[in-house]
Amino acid sequence: MYTKKLMEKIKNIIRGHSLFMLHYCTGCGAIELPPTMTSRFDMERLGIAPMATPRQADILLITGYLSAKTLRRVIYTYEQMQSPKWVVGFGSCTINGGIYYDSYSTINELDLYLPVDLYLAGCMPRPEAIINGFERLIEKIENGDADGWKHYKQNREWYKKNQKQALGDSLYTTR
């Protein structure tokens, strides 16, 4: 039992320091990422690197507001990722819809459809805020607190119900 716990702790530490990120750039937030990744702020020193496909990624970074059209793809992409996996909501839009909150097709609360592990508030959050947020995420993963993917698995019906409500029949799931 103790060794299992220790093993889990080691795994979590390793996971926390190697985060491959798939950024789903739906809004204007993506513009903050290049300085975060390159020389000025250098995200790679924390072990965070961009990846091309959801199969290889650990973090799904959703930058900016989601519409009904993009949410469908985000859900599809999230379900293609392999657990443990984390969702980071980037910018105010993912929290409450941001400045587009009253648009007819904007998804205001991401948390209803996907288990968000960390929000980066701001419109837009500066690279410092992003780095700060990721450090927080690493801390959470190391402690084993970032378990949104488990939550999604356990409360699958609830999430599916919400997703259906927003998207109707066009929802496509992998399983």
Place this chain on the structure above:
Amino acid sequence: MTISYLIITAGIMSAIIYLVSKFNWKAGTILQTLTFLIIGYFLYHNGDYSSSQLAIFNNISLNFTYSYFNEIFLYLGISVMIIVSLFSIDGIKNYQYKPVYNFLTTLIFMSILGVFGAADFITLFIFWELMTWVSFFLISMGKKYSKKAALLFLFMSMIAAYLMITGIFLIDNAVGGITFSNLINNYGSISYSLKFKILMLFVLAGLIKGGVYPLHIWMRTSYSESPDSFTSILSGILMKFGFYLIYLIGLFFPVAFILKNNPSKLISELPSSTFFAYLAGISIIIGTIAAILQNDAKKLIAFSSVSHAGYILLAFTYGTSMAFAGGVTHILVHALTALGMFLSIGAVYFRTGTTKIDELGGLIKNMPLTFTTYLVSIISLAGIPPLFGFVSKWMIYQSLIINGSYFLAFAAFFGSIGSFMYVFRPLAGVFLGQRPKKFENVKEVPFFMKAGMLIVTILTVLFGVLPGLVLKPIISMQQSIGIEPIKASLYRLFSGLTTLDMLVVFTVFGAGFILALIIFLLFAKPTRVKQHEQYTAGEIVPELQTQPSIYHYAKNYYKPFSRIFDKFPSMEKLYKKGAEYLSSSFGVIEEFFYEESINGYIWLISITFLVIIAIRWF
């Protein structure tokens, strides 16, 4: 039982098999397989080497021999025929004229025994012609354009035959007899220029049959249009007749006698052999590039045969003992791998009715054994250890390295690396990738087809791990014809440069695989997903479930590569252009030539007689 009796038996059995097939084609094919097996057993059981004669008239007879120098070819021919016949028990189900097919393939078997067992040139020629005619009918039994393909085949074969018969007359004229032994005894009395002429005639005939560039033009259509099980015979054995002829004439003319005195040197007596070595190099390169650009799996293998014909010719004309043994081994390798590839593609055609690569896909789930056969064959063809193909390639490379001929080595390397590209194409397009909806219910082929393919697979692996099984008869062949034999034991090969131990290679590879498996099993178990669950850049492709072929990358697979060769001319088009030019300028003759009668043939005969007379004149 000497060979002459076996040949008579095969001839008689062909009639019996035809009659039995009339009543029940399956019984007929089983009888055919049994006949081949029994004949092979008698040849093996006989054990001692012997010569025999088959009298036709009082003083004319066909001479046969069973000796070190042709033993391995005889067994190759018999085993290929047994495997194909086994495959045919289920495989010819869809053919229109099954009894005729069985009858003709038995005659092919007879001609194989005759050609490889011949002890004089006329016997060789008679059975060679038998093979040509029978193949003509067999090819024309195939697909839509097979009649045209058969005509082209016949035309090229006829040219080869005329070249050969001219050569035989020249030999007869020079030494007063056409038996092999007579030629060996009187070799010294032939003048240099005559030697050169004879050699050229025979080698050209062999090149046409062997499909070496630029005389390969019959192969593409004949291979793709002929019935599938016959294509295996065509590429497994009949194409090798050409190289047997080159090998045979090489025994009498340059190779054996030069090597006896000077084993490590290039053939210097005849400048032509260097020419042929370079021709072989060009053949390898052109065949490889052409194969990469094909879309039909059978055409692709046909062009790969052009490339591998180049390897064999290269080995034979190169002239070192190692290269010579490599050439003979490569004949076996190519026979076995081409057999495996054509049988598996034939099996795919049997079930799906197409050999176009971009129409197929994902068949591994339905036909795992066919896939395995294809995979093992291509690994062997590409010369990847630890399978059989590596042995012959290693031997050819060693002799190229010893002599530092870097252009030829470049060609050999090009063919070898290029072969990864073209053999992978059907693997990716036919067996892997997305499976179209219409092939969801395709079944694996019936039992006997599986059995035939399984034997090929097992032999390829076995000879790869223990190449000594094949090299031993080759060594005794080399000893008997007076070449310094290569050094090899059951699983070791020695060249002047280094040692190859196939057993160690195999064991280490196996150990690596097991270690990989252990590491793989240590970690969490994966989940299986359906084929349409793909990364699609977030896009949801609703058609993916109903129409998977839209997500299958098989068309223009090597588009970037083919862009490099867009401006290159094709030899076939060049010939066609030449023919068009001729037909436009000699319209009258064309009418005469292309009339749908035997006239064209007669015209060819008269031309040949003129050529013969001209040669006799000078």
Place this chain on the structure above:
Amino acid sequence: MILNIIFRGLILIFGAFLFQVALSGFSRKVVARIQKRYGPVFWQNFRDIFKFLFKETSISHGFIFDFGVLMAFGGTMATLIFLPYGSFEVIPGQTNFIVVIYLLAIGLLGMAMSAVGSANPNASIGISRALTQMLGYELPFLIVVLVMMYINKTSSIGGLVQSQIQNGWNLWSMPIGAGVSFVSVMGMLGKKPFDSPIAPAEIASGPLVEYSGKYLGILMLQHDFATVIEVGLFVNLFLGGGSNILIFAIKYIVVYILMVIISSFLPRFKVEESVKFFWKWGLSLAFLQAVISLGIYLI
């Protein structure tokens, strides 16, 4: 005897794993410094590999998807055995160059099979590019090595190392060939500018597109082992191997870091451009080297 060989083989594989994974991590640091970044710690690649191996789920696209990965990984580990490392040889006398080159191909074939077995068109495109590019980079390298083997009258890598101990490095006797081979090895490794098969922004990392979890971890290991073989070949053939494993490692590090530095400031070739590049410059220079070397040798 056999136990000894197995033991040494395992030591070699484990050592190569530690060495190359650490070196790849270090090379990330080098690239970061070139780009004026701080860069990750040098054991970052261990974290990445183990993170993937420890993933709780991963997906498989069927038997050939798994089998190909095993074939690639097993074949590459097997190839490691046939290379001399300084004075260290796992099976003495078994260092046949042609075996190494062709066994390495089994890794590529397994990988190609597995990737195409995933039925993703991006993977197929990547594989078609990789195979096309292979026809480019292998040829000049093989021509140069052929001339070297002809002059030294041996085709075993150990023999070539021995002859260099007597005659000096091949880098000095065949400088053009060494340059050509250096570029060829960069092509083998898929370093920029020859990384069109795995172009992440274009075809979503090509062959690797469908690999997740432990599959990806294993393939990262496989890539590292293949790197050991390819760079090791260059060190053995041109830099005289090493009298012991430490000197070998130092030469290896120099060559590898040099490649990383060169590739870090180059853009990407289109695949036919890279094939043309190798045929035009690589082949002509290789043939030039062949003519010069054979000329000197025959005189």
